[in-house]
Amino acid sequence: MSLSNRLIIFDTTLRDGEQSPGASMTKDEKLRIARQLERMRVDVIEAGFAAASPGDFEAIRAIASHVKESTICSLSRANDRDIARAAEALAPAPRRRIHTFIATSPLHMKMKLRMEPEQVLEQAKLAVRFARQFTDDIEFSPEDGSRSEEDFLCRVLEGVIAEGATTINFPDTVGYAVPEIFGETIKRLRTRIPNSDKAIWSVHCHNDLGLAVANSLAGVMIGGARQIECTINGLGERAGNTALEEVVMAVRTRSDYFKLDLGIDTTQIVPASKMVSQITGFAVQPNKAVVGANAFAHASGIHQDGILKARETYEIMRAEDVGWTANKIVLGKLSGRNAFKQRLQELGIELDSEQEVNAAFARFKELADRKAEIFDEDIMALVADEEQAQDSETYRFVSLAQRSETGETPSARVVFAMDGKEVVAEGQGDGPVDATVNAIESQAQTGAELVLFSINAISNGTQSQGEVTMRLSKNGRIVNGVGSDPDIIVASAKAYLAGLNKLHSKVERLNPQG
Structure with missing residues (x-):
């Protein structure tokens, strides 16, 4: 199976992507993204970690009930409780996969699991054996695989394949790998493990050194992997994950080199990027490959002249092929x-x-x-x-008036509902946004810390709505509040109140590190 020319795209935006601080999503938001991924014809959608929380369980079950074309996957630790919970959430899906994992590096086994290697080996095999009761599609990951001892890794992977694992995912959990070594490691494992041909090999790379896409492609071309785990916009904890749009367009654009078949509808890439950005509040940088606002922009006169004469002079792919024509x-x-x-x-x-x-x-x-x-x-x-307002209505924006003049201290007057009762708040600050936040806090008195403030234009021109993201922190919990309005100060007030609603919500997201 691993020698096939078909490259499987496994999207983990809804699981690993959600581990970005403040990127947690509601069930409805996850379902919207899953439907977009299905339209894109993503092969496998990792919808979440069913055992993490009731919210994750319900989101996975909703996705499993509505998405018919893609395989739906749930992550689980290598124990019976997690696996049974995953199976229950996935039950409605026509195509379902259980993805179980356990750490195999000496550091993780000793410090995190507090288990001996032989115990880890046995636990891994038992987990796959138990999961086979619920589905024939089982994926196994040796967490922190790139820092694991190779001899032990071979024993674990041979054992889980013998128990029925159909996909072996090799993760670079901490983004430590470099392409040639990463690819050669997978190649060596496949050579050394007698039953390696009984499973599809997969890669899951983090971007701590900016090498996630390069490592993933090396795992495919050097190592023989035929599945890449990735996220929309490279979303993920720390520096993020392998970016789906980058690996897909690399394989498609350089088909002369990769010679791999993809099932992805690339015209759905930009719509998916925008949807994920707006739902999570993580803006896409303008110079981001494929989906950035400047990805197909040409400022140089020489480049512009070349493009007018022949597009191929400076563009290796067409904007419409990835969905940029949707902005109309x-x-x-x-x-x-x-x-x-x-x-x-x-x-x-x-x-x-x-x-x-x-x-x-x-x-x-x-x-x-x-x-x-x-x-x-x-x-x-x-x-x-x-949707943000419906998710929790503790705070709701009503109106705003603000005054800002050169040489004078900016002030704001905000009317908002708090627990169903309208309150009037006034405040001053270094600027109109600061004055607005101070006004809200004068009445709400939440003590939340504002750790990020960003503004993004939703569309082109001076009439564009401004989209504001405010990341708030309190008692170790981090959330993103997003607000949009043609008036950027109003958008800021909406974003701050949306963040307070999320902080007030009792729903937690408890995701694993993977």
Whole structure:
């Protein structure tokens, strides 16, 4: 199987991507992203870690119930409880996979697991054997594989394949590997392990040294792996994971070298990137490969002249091939409810009731009165704001007035609902945003620490809505609040209140490190 020319794309945005500080998602948000990944024809969607929390369990079950074309996967530690919980969450899926893992490096076994190597070997085999009761599609990962002793690694992997593991995933858990060594290690393992041909080999690389994509491709070309684990926009803890858009377009653009087949619909890449960015609040840097705003921009006169004469002079792929043509005007203030509802469906946004559709349409009409040109990104931001408000309504924005003048201290007056009761808050600060936050805190008195503030234009032009992300921290918990509005100060107030709602929520995300 590992000698096939078919490259499997395994997306873990909803599991490993969610481990980015503040990137936790609601069930509905996860389902929206999963549906977009299905439209992109991703082979395997790792929907979460079922045993981590009731919220993760319910999200995986919802995805398993709605997504029919992609294989749905749940992560589990190598124990019966986690595996049984994963199987229960995945039960509705036509195609399901259990992904179980245990650490195999000396450091992890001694300091984290406090287990002897022989105990780890036996636990790994028992886990795969137990998982086979629920599905024939079993993936096994030796956590911290790139720092594990090779002889022991061979014994573990040979053992789990014998027990029925159909995919062996080799993770560079801490981003320590370099491409040639990483690829040669996988090649050596496949050569040394007698039954290695009975499983598809996979790679899962982190980007701590900026080498995740390079390591993944080396694992494929040198090591013979035929599955790459990746995330949209390279989202993930620390420096992130292998970026799906980069490996997919590298393999497609340089098909002369890689000679691998992909099932991905690349025109869905940019829509997926924008959806993940808006839902998580993690903006995409302008010079990001494939999905950055400048990825197909040309400022140099020489480059512009070349492009006008022949696109191929400075572009190795077409913008429309990855979905950049999606940024177009779709609706305006004269658009009706049915047209709005149809566009929601085209964007993969499914609201649960007519009441929610009506509420979203009312917000759309309000925005259309203020902003002449409505883009897809505006609609996605509008729905994201509504979902954040529904997720927890402890705090809700009502109105804002602010004054800022050169030589004078900026001030703000914010009206917001707190536990259903409207309060009026006033504050001053170094700037209008600082004054707005200080005003809210004067009444809310949450003690939250603002650790990140970023602004992103949702579409082009001076009429663009501003999308503000505020990352808040309190008692070790980190959340992202996102707000959008044509008025950037109002967007900031919405973002701060959205962050406070998440801090107030009792739902926790307890994800593993993997």
